[in-house]
Amino acid sequence: MLSEKTKQWIDERTGYKNFFHAIFLLNFPTKRRSRWQNIWGGALVLLMLLEIVTGTLLMTVYSPSEAAAWGSVHYIETQVDLGWFVRGLHHYVAHMMIVAVIIHIFLVIISAGYRKPKEFIYWTSLLIGGVIVGLTITGNPLPWDQKGYWSYQIETGIAGTMPVIGSSLRSIIVGGSEFGNLTLTRLYTIHVIVLPVLAILLFTIHMALVRRDRLRTMKIKEAADDPEIDFELDDDDPVKDEITQPYWPYQTTRTLVLTLILIGIVILQMVVYPTLKNQHVAPELAEWEMDMPLSEIKLEAPAVSDSSIPFIARPEWFVRFLFELRHMVPKELEVLVTAVLPGVLLAILIMVPFYEKFFGEKWGQRLAIAVYVGGLVIISGISWYSVKTERSAPDYALKRSQEIAYAARASWLAKENGVPPEGPASLLRNDPKSMGPLIFARHCGVCHTWNGHDGTGLNIMEMKDGKKVKATPRASDLAGFASKEWIAEFLTDPTAPKFFGHLGSSKGGDAILHGDMSDWADSYVGPEGVLSKEDIEAVSALIAREAKHRNAEPLSEAVMKRGVSVFSGIDFKDKSGKVVDFDGYCAQCHAMKAGDPEEEGGGAAPDLNGYGSDKWLSDFIRNPGAEHFYSDKNIMPAFEESKLSQHDLNLLVNWMRGEWRRPEEEK
């Protein structure tokens, strides 16, 4: 480093030594009693510094706009070297700082750090705490993922309920009434400029005040120790206990030890958290194959503003109690809870220095401690209760699994395709795997089921005798529709509950339930019937071929021949292998070129050409009552363009057919 002489030379011209002494408190006298207590403030400064450095790094990549925010954060997490570490540090250290502020204020109260003449020191530290909370609230939605987006909706909603200024405040923060690009640019401005500058200002004032107080104590002690000055301290004067030990290096070491411990906890948290975060997740509930392992999911799904992709909004943990209280009180009192209560809590804290005026020093401090600790216990209790009730709700695991599954899907699609210019939400909006179940649940789930549920894994419920019970489906279960197995099962027993079983309850359904297809099964299938199991399987395989499913195996010659003989009745052999006349052949009612070489049949029942294919399904859903489908026997509503857009119809059909991009195809 520099030689003593050079240092001297510079110092004479700049006075830098004094400057550093002033800034870094090198000669800053500290208390003896509370050496380990006073380090929380210092640790907060070092953590803040860390936030500034990591924040600046993130700013070099992050892009605050609806179309780019999620993509840029995903890029940081997956492409930038150590990006996950920098972002994780920035995120979790912020939360750690809130914890540190809570502890710091507690230590200030038990060491009576708010007592005359230190009131302003105490108040500035409260304000700094407030700014830190503000930084966390504004930082969290920046990735514009589902979690940040919806929790910010709640938080700005809470701000909006404030009396008088609420709604204007909300629109200033949000940039209008709707969330969008302006919300993000404002959020970003508040997060990277407004609040940090405020924090630095407050911190400067705070330190100036602390310094003034320490120097004053030092002077008093010096005077008391100096025999030439006629000044004695009272025996119980707290100044007696103080020693004038410089801050550096005595306190700095402790401060650094604490800071590193806190950072260590944060790093541990970062490494362990992915598994913690996903511990309630059971993707098998939604019959969803995760596109990537849980541990690789770095980010929640991108925000989908029209809420077509479900997400349960949860506020940040430190405002959770407000959110919960809102549900606990009657509607008219909501404003009290969301807007007035935080103000009251703040006032209680601000008033602490005055407690002693009324109750005396001893009892005033006890009251302050009781209020602070009591408040924390109540708030934590409410938050804990809130989390617990949410987690024990019957569908919590399923819903959270879905959210994680969407996160995995979006991350995988972004990794494979990149984020399209119109934004990351379109990754999910144009994806059959993501949208199919939701469209099915909304449009088809009223009557049909999918493996017994509504496509998303939820059960379809209905009210019966004032109780919510699992609804009886009114139409067939469509999981595996038009596959070989599904058709074979259907042919064996069309009136099973899985197929036409419940149709009787609907208007016109009786005709189908006791119609030609069930009569056919009664007469030809089963031990008595002329059709063997192989016959059914062969004809099912033949029909299933029409759907051109993605991993359908080619049919063997023999199966094909047998299928055609059942379908067309030509060359039909009975169970003993004898060629017999078979009058239950399919082509009597159904048309299908592949099964009926003479193409003579069809007309009376749905056309099976292309059965289960894109086109067949789309046409059918658009108009199931068409001549070549159910005709006048149809009881299914038609889904015209006005009810189901072409875009959604394509997604639905592709999803039903299992047509979407999968990770294993890449290999």
Place this chain on the structure above:
Amino acid sequence: MRRRKFLKYCTGVLGAVYATVLAVPGLGFLLSTLKRGQLKEQKYQLAKLDDLEPGVPQRFSIIDQRVDAWTKYPSGPIGSVWLTKAQDGTITAFSSTCPHLGCVIDYVPGDEEFFCPCHAATFQPDGGTVSGPQLRGMDELKTSLKKVRGEQWVEVEYQKFEPGIAEKKALG
């Protein structure tokens, strides 16, 4: 006084740990974003051989998808190339990016010269320098012919080069 020394030492060590926790990821973070935008050379079929008029340079756009950090754009122009077929049928291709500072080089039919409007660089039809501030001639690209459905197509390996220097060095 010994205690004071020891504590100073401790502060130094702990401070160094703190700084490392910040500096290492910080450097990794910053340096890795510098890798962005490296273009791999790729072949593009630009024109049918028979469609090219002998002796007249023609400009063709390179159409491809462009990935910018996290955003993937649909196909669009990412650059362009001047193609010339000599009288004897041999093909030469030049990147239309000016080797001076990267403007787009133009060609006015009849002038027999390539011309860059930014700082008035001119080039011969074979890419050599005529006049101007540029330190090297136009950047030639590798070409080949490929038969597609019975027709000869001109293929070009498109690449970008560092502007402003005498040496022809691929970007990245």
